[in-house]
Amino acid sequence: MSYLTHLECSRCGQQYPSEEPHALCPCGGPLLARYDLAGLATYWRPADLAGRPWNMWRYRELLPVREEVNIVSLGEGGTPLIRATRLQRELGVGELLVKDEGLNPTGSFKARGAAAGVSRCLELGLGELAMPTAGNAGSAWAAYATRAGLKIHIAMPADTPRVIQTECQAYGAEVITVDGLISDAGQFIGARCREMGWFDVATLKEPYRIEGKKTMGLEVLEELGWQVPDVIVYPTGGGVGLIGMWKAFDEVESIGWIGTQRPRLVAVQAEGCAPIVRAYQAGETVSCFFQDAWTVAAGLRVPKALGDFLVLRAIRETGGTALAVSDEQILAAQRRLAVTEGIFASPEGAAALAAVEKLVESGWIAGEQRVVIYNTGSGLKYTDSLVPAGGTRV
Amino acid sequence: MSYLTHLECSRCGQQYPSEEPHALCPCGGPLLARYDLAGLATYWRPADLAGRPWNMWRYRELLPVREEVNIVSLGEGGTPLIRATRLQRELGVGELLVKDEGLNPTGSFKARGAAAGVSRCLELGLGELAMPTAGNAGSAWAAYATRAGLKIHIAMPADTPRVIQTECQAYGAEVITVDGLISDAGQFIGARCREMGWFDVATLKEPYRIEGKKTMGLEVLEELGWQVPDVIVYPTGGGVGLIGMWKAFDEVESIGWIGTQRPRLVAVQAEGCAPIVRAYQAGETVSCFFQDAWTVAAGLRVPKALGDFLVLRAIRETGGTALAVSDEQILAAQRRLAVTEGIFASPEGAAALAAVEKLVESGWIAGEQRVVIYNTGSGLKYTDSLVPAGGTRV
Numbered sequence: 054m055s056y057l058t059h060l061e062c063s064r065c066g067q068q069y070p071s072e073e074p075h076a077l078c079p080c081g082g083p084l085l086a087r088y089d090l091a092g093l094a095t096y097w098r099p100a101d102l103a104g105r106p107w108n109m110w111r112y113r114e115l116l117p118v119r120e121e122v123n124i125v126s127l128g129e130g131g132t133p134l135i136r137a138t139r140l141q142r143e144l145g146v147g148e149l150l151v152k153d154e155g156l157n158p159t160g161s162f163k164a165r166g167a168a169a170g171v172s173r174c175l176e177l178g179l180g181e182l183a184m185p186t187a188g189n190a191g192s193a194w195a196a197y198a199t200r201a202g203l204k205i206h207i208a209m210p211a212d213t214p215r216v217i218q219t220e221c222q223a224y225g226a227e228v229i230t231v232d233g234l235i236s237d238a239g240q241f242i243g244a245r246c247r248e249m250g251w252f253d254v255a256t257l258k259e260p261y262r263i264e265g266k267k268t269m270g271l272e273v274l275e276e277l278g279w280q281v282p283d284v285i286v287y288p289t290g291g292g293v294g295l296i297g298m299w300k301a302f303d304e305v306e307s308i309g310w311i312g313t314q315r316p317r318l319v320a321v322q323a324e325g326c327a328p329i330v331r332a333y334q335a336g337e338t339v340s341c342f343f344q345d346a347w348t349v350a351a352g353l354r355v356p357k358a359l360g361d362f363l364v365l366r367a368i369r370e371t372g373g374t375a376l377a378v379s380d381e382q383i384l385a386a387q388r389r390l391a392v393t394e395g396i397f398a399s400p401e402g403a404a405a406l407a408a409v410e411k412l413v414e415s416g417w418i419a420g421e422q423r424v425v426i427y428n429t430g431s432g433l434k435y436t437d438s439l440v441p442a443g444g445t446r447v
Numbered sequence: 448m449s450y451l452t453h454l455e456c457s458r459c460g461q462q463y464p465s466e467e468p469h470a471l472c473p474c475g476g477p478l479l480a481r482y483d484l485a486g487l488a489t490y491w492r493p494a495d496l497a498g499r500p501w502n503m504w505r506y507r508e509l510l511p512v513r514e515e516v517n518i519v520s521l522g523e524g525g526t527p528l529i530r531a532t533r534l535q536r537e538l539g540v541g542e543l544l545v546k547d548e549g550l551n552p553t554g555s556f557k558a559r560g561a562a563a564g565v566s567r568c569l570e571l572g573l574g575e576l577a578m579p580t581a582g583n584a585g586s587a588w589a590a591y592a593t594r595a596g597l598k599i600h601i602a603m604p605a606d607t608p609r610v611i612q613t614e615c616q617a618y619g620a621e622v623i624t625v626d627g628l629i630s631d632a633g634q635f636i637g638a639r640c641r642e643m644g645w646f647d648v649a650t651l652k653e654p655y656r657i658e659g660k661k662t663m664g665l666e667v668l669e670e671l672g673w674q675v676p677d678v679i680v681y682p683t684g685g686g687v688g689l690i691g692m693w694k695a696f697d698e699v700e701s702i703g704w705i706g707t708q709r710p711r712l713v714a715v716q717a718e719g720c721a722p723i724v725r726a727y728q729a730g731e732t733v734s735c736f737f738q739d740a741w742t743v744a745a746g747l748r749v750p751k752a753l754g755d756f757l758v759l760r761a762i763r764e765t766g767g768t769a770l771a772v773s774d775e776q777i778l779a780a781q782r783r784l785a786v787t788e789g790i791f792a793s794p795e796g797a798a799a800l801a802a803v804e805k806l807v808e809s810g811w812i813a814g815e816q817r818v819v820i821y822n823t824g825s826g827l828k829y830t831d832s833l834v835p836a837g838g839t840r841v
Contacts (some may be wrong), residue, residue, distance in 0.1 A: 103497070103498070104497070106501075107500075107501035107525060108527065126527075126529075127527065127529060127547070127789060127790065128526070128527020128528075128529060128547060128550060131501060131525065132522070133502065133520075133521065133522020133552075134522075135520075135521060135522060139596075153521070153522060153552070156522060156550050156551070156552060157550070158527075158547070158550060158789075158790075159791070160554075160825065160827055195789075196785075196789040196790075196791065197789060198789075199785070199786060199787075199788075199789040200788055200789030202533075208841075211840065215830070216610070216827060216830045218838065219830040220791055220826070220827065220830065221838075222838060223781075223782070223785045223786075223791050223826065224785050224786060224789060224791065225785065225786035227838070227839065228838030228839070229838060229839045229840075229841055230838055230839070230840045230841070231840075231841055232840075241841060387617075388617070391590075391593070391617045391618050391619065392593060392617075392618060392619035393593075394593075394594060395521060395552075395589075395590040395591060395592075395593040395594030395618060396521065396552075396590075397553070397590065397614055397617050397618065431554065431825075431827070432614070432617065433554055433610060433614065433825070433827045433828060434827060436609070436610045436613040436614065444612065444615075444616060444621070444622030444623060444624055445621065445622070445623045445624070446605065446623070446624045446625075447602075447623055447624070447625055447635060
């Protein structure tokens, strides 16, 4: 089933066995799952996917779960790739496609990461989990941990959208709110994990979440007949979705399903929290902690991402870029996507559209380009931050 | 593509051409779409579906849209059928499956109806639509009408969940709130349509919405290898989902994909609005207007359904039943589904689980039965009605 062979540090290259729990490498680098790609290449073909259910587990050879019985699933993945015909005309983009991750369980792409991560926690015999979150990852892990029968403790900023807090509690997770950001929540969880023996499943400290997220990239390739799009625009908080897709593209090149061409990867952040954009513009290989981070796009409020160096490497190696958009531009793009295409995106997803607007204006996107933007979550979780337009009362 | 031949009154049998707009039959009966099933039977096989995308349009021969260019789609359908292993053990049910319609665009099964209905409005050249709604249908029609470039006016009770009101406004629909129920909203819209020349797309007045909804039944059959489940438990407001599935089962029997066996169809209502349950218990063929309707399950607050006689016929002909559950039972079932299976259902979907609990207790469901419950929408739209369990603040 799975062709997983081992874990490898993304910083120093040190290898670790995959069949025991691991967190970060002692050097501080996140561990990445590695597969027997040479073995896979000899027999696995795109046509083999044909009869499989349209969810992320259709790529199970490239996912880390060994035994089918350990798969914790709520039907994640298989989200639609929607053509934004009116918008592409208005913007003058060759082709604009929206991968609508809001149609996942728990309403965001985080379901993919949680499905992979929780399944592996179950497979490796972990009992009690804990994590910090900026929002939707908490919902997803609460749902999947509950489904797996595992306890989970989730710390989040006290001003995380109320719908998300309520949702986590509905699943029976312990919800801890902190006066601060995800970084403060992370410190709190880290200390509690050491004290209580919980397993810390924070982004990239836990090595399998990224494996679920990479299927966002595999699906788009499959939907496009294993042709890579020209540009992928991705809202970047922790950046794991982007790193995951970049990793997946290398993997499917290794097994011969695509060539050496890559989409230009674009990391979009909010002006109120743009550590990776700053580092990119300054030519740095890592980011600095972004002080006083605030943006309406809760999921982008990550002041320092553990995988920042990988995001920066991914966008540079693919000829991509990083740019920030304002909350005003985000909310305008959210309205535009809703009233033009009927897609009620999360502010994070709207940020990707706002970025396309800017990149077209600057000429960075020009001509007959095929552009894919990711709406990472449903707008339904953020209705508190929308001012109702005021209906008629009769 | 479509094998649609004509429309037929569900009450008097009168036939109408399908390629012009129609509302109710002058006799007051809703019109139903009819297909050339004999023609279809000669060549259409389940295996023909294999290569098609996993959304509701895979059944396009049994859907009313003539030209592919008129399909207004946001990726509706293809929702997961989730095994509720823990709950089936706890309840002592042979097999309990949850069809999770919350993973549709706009977060509910209403997306299926809106996709079919709006596509046909577009195909028939209608320009401006209007409808009453108890909640989620408004969200769905707002999104799809917007996507089609059609104007839409939506009237709903003033106490419809706030998230839903905000969502409709986000799509740019005109939202009209009324002090009253969907029936009052319906009267308001009816009058405005006569005055303004808008097309009234209220449930069953518009004949194609039901065609989209019936795919909920087709998908379950396909997922079960064209075996019918023993029992289908369906939360029933207007009841069109249930009527649609019943209709779809007859259609696929006519083309030879299933035999004469039918699932026992169960209509679940809330104690605070149970007109069909009352009629069923009284042995009536139609329901009476339910005074002072109130329930936390907004979608079930339909005091008098146009298709009541069809719901009653469907449950009687299949050996099903109708029963009401209390709001307390609904909220308890919602918690139970979330903390046991990781599924955060709408109160309507939770009502279906509450009904299963009662039917097992009464012995109506016994032994090795395969039971499918429909979670008609995402719990995210109803977080206002959930009292947060109160997390820890640090």
